[in-house]
Amino acid sequence: MFENLSQNIEQAFRNIRGKGKITEINVAETLKEIRRALIDADVNFKVAKEFTNKVKEEALGKNILIQVEPGQFLVKIVHEELTKLMGGSNTGLSIAKNPPTVILIAGLQGSGKTTFVGKLANHLKGKGKNPLLIACDVYRPAAIDQLTVLAEQVGVEIYKEPDNKNPLLIAQAGIQYAKKHGKDLVIVDTAGRLAVDEQMMNEISVLKESLKPTETLFVVDAMTGQDAVNTAKAFNDRLDFDGVVLTKLDGDTRGGAAISIRTVVDKPIKFISAGEKPEDLELFYPERMASRILGMGDVVTLVEKAQQQFDQQEAERLQRKIRKNELDFDDFLSQIQAIKKMGNIKDLIGMIPGMGKMVKDVDIDNDAFKHIEAIIRSMTKEERMKPQIIDGSRRKRIATGAGRSVREVNELIKQFDGMKKAMKRMNSMGAGGKVGRSMGALRRR
Amino acid sequence: MLNFFKRKENKDKLDQGLEKTKKGLFSKLKLSVLGRGSIDEDVLDDLEEVLISSDVGVSTTLKIIKRIEARVLRDKYTNASELDSILKDEIQQVILENHPESLDYFDIPTHEVDGKPMPHVIMVVGVNGVGKTTTIGKLAYRWRSQGKRVLVGAGDTFRAAAVDQLKLWADRVGADFYSKGMHADPAAVAYETVREGVTKGHEVVIVDTAGRLQTKKGLMDELSKIKRSMDKILPGAPHEVLLVLDASTGQNAISQAQAFTEATQVSALALTKLDGTAKGGVVIGVSDMFKVPVKFIGVGEGMDDLQVFDPRAFVASMFDPIGT
Ligand SMILES: Nc1nc2c(ncn2[C@@H]2O[C@H](COP(=O)(O)OP(=O)(O)OP(=O)(O)O)[C@@H](O)[C@H]2O)c(=O)[nH]1
Ligand SMILES: [Mg+2]
Numbered sequence: 001m002f003e004n005l006s007q008n009i010e011q012a013f014r015n016i017r018g019k020g021k022i023t024e025i026n027v028a029e030t031l032k033e034i035r036r037a038l039i040d041a042d043v044n045f046k047v048a049k050e051f052t053n054k055v056k057e058e059a060l061g062k063n064i065l066i067q068v069e070p071g072q073f074l075v076k077i078v079h080e081e082l083t084k085l086m087g088g089s090n091t092g093l094s095i096a097k098n099p100p101t102v103i104l105i106a107g108l109q110g111s112g113k114t115t116f117v118g119k120l121a122n123h124l125k126g127k128g129k130n131p132l133l134i135a136c137d138v139y140r141p142a143a144i145d146q147l148t149v150l151a152e153q154v155g156v157e158i159y160k161e162p163d164n165k166n167p168l169l170i171a172q173a174g175i176q177y178a179k180k181h182g183k184d185l186v187i188v189d190t191a192g193r194l195a196v197d198e199q200m201m202n203e204i205s206v207l208k209e210s211l212k213p214t215e216t217l218f219v220v221d222a223m224t225g226q227d228a229v230n231t232a233k234a235f236n237d238r239l240d241f242d243g244v245v246l247t248k249l250d251g252d253t254r255g256g257a258a259i260s261i262r263t264v265v266d267k268p269i270k271f272i273s274a275g276e277k278p279e280d281l282e283l284f285y286p287e288r289m290a291s292r293i294l295g296m297g298d299v300v301t302l303v304e305k306a307q308q309q310f311d312q313q314e315a316e317r318l319q320r321k322i323r324k325n326e327l328d329f330d331d332f333l334s335q336i337q338a339i340k341k342m343g344n345i346k347d348l349i350g351m352i353p354g355m356g357k358m359v360k361d362v363d364i365d366n367d368a369f370k371h372i373e374a375i376i377r378s379m380t381k382e383e384r385m386k387p388q389i390i391d392g393s394r395r396k397r398i399a400t401g402a403g404r405s406v407r408e409v410n411e412l413i414k415q416f417d418g419m420k421k422a423m424k425r426m427n428s429m430g431a432g433g434k435v436g437r438s439m440g441a442l443r444r445r
Numbered sequence: 446m447l448n449f450f451k452r453k454e455n456k457d458k459l460d461q462g463l464e465k466t467k468k469g470l471f472s473k474l475k476l477s478v479l480g481r482g483s484i485d486e487d488v489l490d491d492l493e494e495v496l497i498s499s500d501v502g503v504s505t506t507l508k509i510i511k512r513i514e515a516r517v518l519r520d521k522y523t524n525a526s527e528l529d530s531i532l533k534d535e536i537q538q539v540i541l542e543n544h545p546e547s548l549d550y551f552d553i554p555t556h557e558v559d560g561k562p563m564p565h566v567i568m569v570v571g572v573n574g575v576g577k578t579t580t581i582g583k584l585a586y587r588w589r590s591q592g593k594r595v596l597v598g599a600g601d602t603f604r605a606a607a608v609d610q611l612k613l614w615a616d617r618v619g620a621d622f623y624s625k626g627m628h629a630d631p632a633a634v635a636y637e638t639v640r641e642g643v644t645k646g647h648e649v650v651i652v653d654t655a656g657r658l659q660t661k662k663g664l665m666d667e668l669s670k671i672k673r674s675m676d677k678i679l680p681g682a683p684h685e686v687l688l689v690l691d692a693s694t695g696q697n698a699i700s701q702a703q704a705f706t707e708a709t710q711v712s713a714l715a716l717t718k719l720d721g722t723a724k725g726g727v728v729i730g731v732s733d734m735f736k737v738p739v740k741f742i743g744v745g746e747g748m749d750d751l752q753v754f755d756p757r758a759f760v761a762s763m764f765d766p767i768g769t
Contacts, residue, residue: 110574146605223695225500
């Protein structure tokens with residue numbers, strides 16, 4: 001197993017000598033390009049800078065095991081990190097234990113709130129809910145009419161009081177109405193407001209405090225520029241909203257605001273509004289969004305292809321080696337040393353495509369190898385080459401020499417045997433597909 | 446509904462809106478040059494941050510910085526305190542290139558056909574929710590207060606309640622209103638609105654259109670058609686195609702400007718929502734890449750929250766020490 005791993009690494013190093021590691025210098029140009037791409041996509045200037053710096057710091061010194069330039073490799077890492085940043089759990093809508101579920105909608109003027117309310121109602125109706133829309137935009141001319149038309153379009157009821165100028169009273173009465181008429185969910189549409197409009201921000205925080213909504217959603221135009229951070233932060237400070245809705249993504253905007261918002265408020269993006277029809281509502285896919293914001297799709301694809309290729313070679317080589325079943329403790333030791341030279345072990349293994357999946361959820365600390373190494377070093381040459389001669393008294397000696405317990409020595413030898421047996425079994429099955437298992441011997445330490 | 450207008454009736458609004466823009470930029474600039482003995486890489490880096498954080502855009506920012514660098518080299522400036530005036534100068538130049546000297550945008554040009562006065566026709570376009578209808582209401586209000594006869598046409602027959610919205614505005618500011626209801630052919634609405642204006646002798650005709658994303662080919666073609674329909678009834682109309690941009694929009698504003706120009710030969714821009722925290726630096730970027738003047742800025746939701754865009758004042762205000 002490790003023989004193959006280290007051979008691979010050595011091979012890879014031979015192939016790409018000179019650009020095997022990510023360094024400050026060899027990615028400087030790319031870093032600039034990435035930053036510019038992000039800013040052109042409207043990612044906030046500071047956010048873009050801090051994000052790329054962080055990714056670079058973490059990538060520095062990383063080995064590149066495949067045939068690509070360090071810069072290209074960095075692009076791929078950035079893409080992955082962007083995906084990670086925007087992803088995460090908790091993207092569904094919460095539903096109240098005691099109906100009705102109350103969903104409060106907030107956002108700037110013209111961000112697409114009312115249209116989204118129609119879409120959400122349509123979506124939830126399709127999921128068997130019985131939504132009521134409450135019209136609380138008492139300011140914009142014909143806002144209530146607009147919601148009325150949308151309610152009709154999607155076939156849900158609307159609660160409105162055209163002569164009432166108090167959104168809180170309307171909302172409260174609407175919720176009472178919902179309870180009385182068996183509506184299990186209400187969506188409260190509110191007027192657009194600027195984060196600096198103290199009076200209006202007060203109004204919405206009072207709405208939130210009094211209604212205690214199950215979900216408060218912040219609706220934001222995907223075309224928003226650098227200001228997205230300020231607005232999102234201001235709304236979040238006042239409302240502590242639960243999720244973000246990105247609208248107008250059916251256009252050609254790159255949508256960098258998604259990154260900015262996620263960075264400053266760390267709330268999940270729950271829906272994508274992309275179109276003017278009630279059914280134009282989508283769930284959020286972080287990977288797609290990352291590609292859209294970063295662009296550079298060709299580079300990402302190139303690196304992925306190289307990784308796949310590497311995967312294939314790796315698998316073939318692995319199979320050949322295992323078939324011979326030639327592993328001894330000496331090999332084991334040199335492999336460990338080779339690996340140790342490469343820096344962080346989990347990172348390193350994780351960077352080998354295919355391996356990454358295997359070690360992702362497992363704890364490997366760099367010390368895991370220290371004890372193994374000490375034990376093997378205490379073995380004689382003969383013992384290393386013929387593990388079967390290591391009897392009880394030899395074990396005791398080895399343990400003392402290594403400063404480990406006999407139990408640990410026993411365990412290592414057992415694991416080693418187990419690994420060989422597993423390989424043998426696999427050979428007789430004629431499949432190399434399960435090699436990943438033998439890693440368990442080491443990982444469990 | 447009345448308190449919609451009462452809510453923000455104060456006239457200081459205009460200045461307040463602009464104040465925020467200049468304060469943001471200026472205080473950052475002050476910080477950036479503070480305690481620096483010369484215009485070095487650090488100062489330029491800070492300038493870059495100031496400009497980009499204001500949505501000026503990477504290429505325009507780099508262009509401005511290059512010009513400053515060149516000028517610093519040429520004039521051998523050593524003092525960062527001169528940076529203010531250099532930067533102001535450069536930004537001003539970028540904007541001024543595309544703006545006329547006089548700023549009488551609220552004066553209506555006259556048009557005649559066979560010696561008979563014809564209305565000045567304005568078509569308002571833009572993506573969804575930027576503030577087209579509101580801007581029409583504000584413009585109509587301005588011209589109504591000058592005693593002009595204004596007609597607005599409900600060319601957005603698509604978005605729910607769009608016709609009602611414009612009607613409410615028309616009633617409020619005392620403008621005449623022309624509509625064929627929802628779902629009517631917008632080109633027909635535009636045609637008939639202009640015809641109505643010609644026969645009834647209006648001085649200004651403003652035609653609303655449905656918001657549309659510039660990437661939707663079919664809808665952009667529809668817009669070209671709406672525009673052509675007006676020329677059929679009154680040659681030369683519309684005399685102005687006003688593209689409304691939202692100040693909080695980022696770099697997509699440039700794509701918007703390009704696409705709408707292709708479809709309708711945009712002749713002027715209105716920049717709305719400058720009363721928010723968005724810096725409005727997008728104007729500089731758009732002005733630079735897209736050679737059309739910004740004529741109006743929106744600084745609130747009330748009928749008088751509209752101001753003529755004054756490029757000198759706008760740039761000067763960015764550097765106005767009173768802002769701090
Ligand atoms: N704060 C502020 N809000 C504005 C300004 N201009 C427009 N709005 C608000 O922005 C929202 C959208 O304005 P509309 O005029 O309906 O925009 P539109 O472009 O006609 O929208 P569609 O027809 O739906 O595409 C409304 O809530 C307006 O009150 C402005 O200058 N400042
Ligand atoms: Mg409109």
